[in-house]
Each structure stands twice: as structure tokens, then as C-alpha cells.
Amino acid sequence: MKFELTKEYIDNIKDVIDNKDEAKAISLMHELHPADIAEIYDEINIDDAKFLFLLLDDDTAADVIAELEDDDRIRFLRNLPVDVIAKKFIDKMDSDDAADIIGTMPDDKKEEILSYIDDKEQAGDIVDLLHYEANTAGGLMAKELVIVNENWTVLTCLRELSRQAEDIDEIYYVYVVDDDDILKGTISLKRMILSPTSAKIINIYQNDIMSVHTDEKDEDVARLMEKYDLVALPVIDSIGRLVGRITIDDVLDVIRDEADKDYQLASGISEDIEPTDSIWRQTRARIPWLLIGLGGGILSAVVLSGHENNLAVTPQLAFFVPLITAMGGNVGVQSSAIIVQGLANNSLGIESTFVRVMRELGGSLLNGIICSSLVFLYNFIFSDSYALTMTVTVALFSVIVFASIFGTIIPLMLNRIKIDPALATGPFITTLNDIVGLLIYLSIGGLFYTYFS
């Protein structure tokens, strides 16, 4: 019932393909879900994938294409003739998936494919959907809807449903509109079954319904569906007409992508990459952050070289440089992660920035006292320099407090000026904290060594 892709399975499939054993290939794929077939495509070369693909019936082919990763799909479609693309699957797909795929193509190819689609309603839906920005409710929605008029009777509805439902796999909601197509509410199949067939919809439908405007941002749509546990959400235009619906599986991808992106930014990776991506692609995603770190490291060297005389006299001062920079980085990353995650999950509540910074200040004083007491104890036991002990203790405390406040304020500030606050986590904040931490450490060191030596 569940499928797990193994090396043996792939080797077996490859053998079947090498032998051009079409019957065996068809029977193997017949047992599989389209999502499983898409996984297999990831592991074999494009010609082998094409061989398998051309054996699929049209509906399965459409589903497999919809399940492929974006990059794989583009690469795959480049190898198929335009009329096959149009007739074999664009025609059979849900309008939102079809529009997503056509949206990634160059303009001339777009029009050519659209002209090959036999179902003119589908072609029209796709053209409508292409107008919306990808990261809005309009870009997420599909046009497949089950719609009834509020003035119909239950009997008319049930008849009409049999007609409309043909194209639609699962009916989550039946939407109720008025004569001008304005969304009025929903009626469940359950309600219809339980009501007399002569009942009028207007008297039995549910009118407290949530909907979003086509311009709503996809992340806000996701948050809404998550908060209110919705499996489907109708989309309306600016005068309230029902134009589409978003289902939970589309939103799941948005949630996953957002969480992944935040995590990747926090880890210093600037593009969405997979472990199996090429070395070039991975390097392109990683090198920008490494260069920031490199620049920061060189700046740190400049800062330290400015205190060359101090270091020559008291090389012990250098011993605690890694401690200071590491702790500044760790504390800063923690603080910014709490804010970034709070912004992403909408869990910051109504607390003002001032209250939040004060809370962070309180926490950092506590963390600072604990950590600097421990480092004081260590130095008190193992070091004979009072100046060094005091420098490390006071500097560590200062760096922890500074990094906390800094890590809290930066993402809040970025968020206010509409820059992704997740940029503030990871290498950016670590690098900045390294440099500022060093400056604090060396300044305090200068002070203590002047007084106590």
C-alpha cells in the first residue's frame, strides 16, 4: 500500500527500460501512485523517463507531471513536442496546475500550447489564471468549482451537481452564488441529502463563509487556512464574485516552502536547493554567505591588527577571542530566530517593540550573568592575570547583552521596511556580532590593562 523507493527498485526499472519491455513497465507503473512515478523520474535519466512517460495513460501522465519538482518538469517538458504537452496532459490537469506549468514557459510556446488545447473552457480558465501573480491567492487558486444558485431547489442542485462534478475529483464544498455570481455561502452535500428535495437553497445554505480576495498574499492565505482549519477557501474578485478556490494541499506547499526558506536563510543558503542538486548549483547558493563571512573575518583581522601592540604585550588576550565571537554569534542567532519564527507564525501578539526589547534585555541580563560568572570562575582558578579575568568577564557580559538586543531589533526593523527578516539570522548576524564583539572586547581590554597593569 505504501511505496518506498530503493536502489533495487530503480535497478529493476532500469533493466526493464533497457530491455524495452513495455508490458512489464506498464504493469509496474500501474501499481504506483503518480507521486511515486514522479519520484522515480528523479532517479533516472531523461530518455528513460520519456520512455516510461509515453506508456502512461493521459490522466496518469497529467498527474505525474503535476507531481514533478519544478526544475525536473521544465527539463522534461523541453524534450516533448508542444502538441503532446497540450493534448496529453494540459487538457487533463486541474486548471491551477496547468496554469503553473504554462506560466514557466516562454511566451511564444505558451500561445502555441494554448492553441492545441481541445477543451476551450480549460484554455479559457488557464488564460484567466495566468493574469495573477504567482504568490497571490489568484496564483494559487483553481477554477474547478461546484457552484449552485441560491434560488434553485435541492433537486435542481443534485441534478446540476451530477453534471458539474464530472470534472472534479473530490467535492469539498458546494458554493452558493446569487444571479450576479456574487459568493453568498456554502452548502454541504450532507445538508442537501438531509433536506427535502423541494427545499430552496436560499433557506438552507450556510452564509458565514470565509473568502479571500485574488490579491491576497499566499503566505496570508496559508496562515488563514491554518488558523481556521479550512480545507478549501473560495477566492473572490473585487466586487465579490466567486472566481476560484484554493485547497489545503496547495497551501501545504506554501507553508513547507516558507519554513524551508527561513531555515535555509538561517543556515546561510540563499536559494532553494536539494541535497541531490549539482555542485555548481549548491555553490551558487552557498558562496554569497561565505563571502560575507570572509569579509567579516578580514574586517576582524583589521580590528585585531589595530590592537597589535596590546596583543604583543599580552598574548593571553588573544586566547579568548574565539569565546567572545562564538558567544556573540550564538546569542544573536537565538534572539533573531525567536523573532523570525514569531513573525512567521504570527505569535508575537500585540506586544509593542519596546516591551519585546525590554523582555529580551531581561533575558540577556540573566544569560549574561550566568555565562560571565562561569567564565570568571574559570579564569579566577586558572589565570593569574586579574586584568585578563576582568576583561573576559565584563566583555562576555557586554557582548551577550549587546547581541541579544541587536538580534531582536534587526529582524523587527527589516520586517518593518518589508525585507524578509530571516535574512537577519545566520551568517549576517553572526558576522556583524563577531566584529562588534571584538571591538567591545578589545576596548574593555584596553581599559582594564591600563588600570590594572
Next chain:
Amino acid sequence: MKFELTKEYIDNIKDVIDNKDEAKAISLMHELHPADIAEIYDEINIDDAKFLFLLLDDDTAADVIAELEDDDRIRFLRNLPVDVIAKKFIDKMDSDDAADIIGTMPDDKKEEILSYIDDKEQAGDIVDLLHYEANTAGGLMAKELVIVNENWTVLTCLRELSRQAEDIDEIYYVYVVDDDDILKGTISLKRMILSPTSAKIINIYQNDIMSVHTDEKDEDVARLMEKYDLVALPVIDSIGRLVGRITIDDVLDVIRDEADKDYQLASGISEDIEPTDSIWRQTRARIPWLLIGLGGGILSAVVLSGHENNLAVTPQLAFFVPLITAMGGNVGVQSSAIIVQGLANNSLGIESTFVRVMRELGGSLLNGIICSSLVFLYNFIFSDSYALTMTVTVALFSVIVFASIFGTIIPLMLNRIKIDPALATGPFITTLNDIVGLLIYLSIGGLFYTYFS
């Protein structure tokens, strides 16, 4: 239609509560979704929340309780008498939510509450659900199911549905079982409506259905539902009997929690905390990682003090310590994040560990060459010490390669011995890389300075 919590709104609510204006409070809450009311509870004190709560009708009260954050709920329930808890909402809730709530209570309170529940079927369902581990399919599932027998006709089914459906908000699937309660498949309401009423279910139901065993891990359930775009998934016991169903909204929480946990571990936070949690709670979640960092910093100091003589002769060597440690940390975090995310999203494919490490080695050579060339250039221009230039260049290259391999292998290893690989990201890997990076740097420094000075 959409609700946004503002400071003004809370102030308004607080005024209403202070004036004990019950009519106004009821009308305000009547406009809100239970999830919105739960958000308000987060922002007001427990007595005020209790005042609002006791004004709610039982169904809304049950929904609000289900929507509260775990901590808030426990705190809130502690203030309510046991019989109110049982009758006002445990009785009205979906069985999975009810079991989750009762599961967090001490044993004696559990039994007391169960004895107060009027609906004995609900009480029985809850007792059944309490047997399952929280992080398994059994712990996630609810007992509310719409079930028909394969030998019934469509007419019998529709009648039976009217009876069963009373307790259930939305019907996603109607499950088909045989006389022994063994799960056979599903039948959609759409299919029933489209079939003649005399048709037998056994002839029209869909038998290719996915299900999971009660012991299946929640993360695997989430992955399955996500991969196959399922909105509901039936749960079976060890002989195939249908015992419950999991809906997508339960799984959404699992996905969100897992992504949040990985992100928090990568940022050095060991418990699930919210930005609005108390200072004590936040410190408890942060201090373990800070202590690891502190220990690492002290170890680094020990390593550096072992080279005190070198540093006294050539203090310039200390200048590049932050560069080396920062780059080791950054590279290590990147590498481990790629693996951790690959494991979480199941996107590692069938590539063997060896191939993956080789790929990472390739990438690290590229990153190493780019970064160390730049640092060579910098030192070539600005430094007059050939030994320093060579030390920094070669050490940086070595540290990048080492940290990449290390960051790749550690999470894979942890995963193999069933420890959460996300532990390997963040402070743990940064701290380890700091120390090893320093050792590499100082050893290479020792070598070059012996040869070239």
C-alpha cells in the same frame, strides 16, 4: 470576514470585562471564530478569560479550548471545576482533541473527568485513544467516522449517513467496511448521489485506498499525506480493522512543529518557545546551548594558550583567528542544514552516503578555492609576511573542506543511530568546528613559521 487582533480591540474587550457588561461581551464574541477568541485569551489575564469563557455556549467553548496553545490550556483548565470541564466541553469535542486534553492531566483527575461525561460512547472513544502514544497515528486520529457496510444499498447508506452524520461537521470520505469491520475502501458522496439508490455498495466503491497502522510515526503520516495530497487518512489496527481517521489539519500541526523544531535546534533553542514566553522559560531553552558555546570557547582558549610562544613571536597569527572560526562554523552549518532538510523532506533520494560525501567534497573544494584565493589576494597585497599569507590561505582551505565533510557526516550518523539530526546543526557543529578549525590553523601556522621564518 477576517479578524485582526489589535491593541485597541483588547483594550475595548478589557473595558467590557471591567464593566461586567455580559450582553456586550456575548455580542462581541458572537462575531468571532473560536480561533480568534483563543487568540484574545492569550492577551488577557486568567480571570478575565474565565469571565468570557463562562458566557460562551458549550459548542463554542469546546472549540475555543481546542484552539488554545497547550500551556495556556493547562493553565486555564486548572481554574475550572472538573464537572464543568467534562460537561461544558469534553463532551462536545472531537474525540482526538478531547483525548489530547485529558492526556495532559494527572491520572486521578483523568478518571474523575471521564466519570462526568454523559455521552458514554464519547467516554469510550477517549479511553481507547488514550492508549496510543501521542506521536503515532493512533495518537493523532479521531474516532468520528462515517462508515457503511459493503453489503448495503445506496438507499440504506444514505439513511444511515443521516444518522451518523449528526455528530460530524464535515464528511470528507465515507469508509466502506465488511462484516468484520475490516477496511475495504471508500465511497464518495458524489458517487452515491450519481448511482441508483438500489445499487449495492460492494459494486460501486473504490478499493484502492491508502491507510496507516496505529503505530505509524506521526512524521511519517505527515509525509504520506503531504506526498499523496490526502485530506483524510484512515487508520487500521493490526488485523486491518478501521479504528479511526486522521485529517489534514492535525497533520498540518505536525509539519509546522517539525519544521519549527529543526529551525529552533539550528538556532540553538532547545524547547518550543514563543516570543511572549516568560524570561525564565526562554532562558531555560537558551542556556544549554550557550553553555556548550562557553565550554567550546574555553577549550579554544586552552588550544590557543598551548601556542602561546608562537603568538608572542607573531601576534599577527591571532588576527585571523575569527576568520578561521567563523568560516568553519558557516560552512559546517550550511552542510548540515542541507542534510537535515533533505532528511526532513525525504529528498535525499537513493544516493549512498559515499556518493553524497563525494559530492560535498567536490563542492567544498570549489568553495575552498574561491575563498582561499580571495584571502591569499588580500594578504598578498596587505601583509609582508609570506608565512602568514600561506598559513591563512592553506588553513582556510583546509578548514572549509573539513567543515563540509564533518557537517555532512555528523547528521547522517546521528540519523542512523536514531538521534534527531537537527541537533547537529547550530551551536553544536559551530563549536566543534571552532576548536578543530583552530587546531588546523595553529598546526599549519607552526609548520609554515618553522619553514619560512
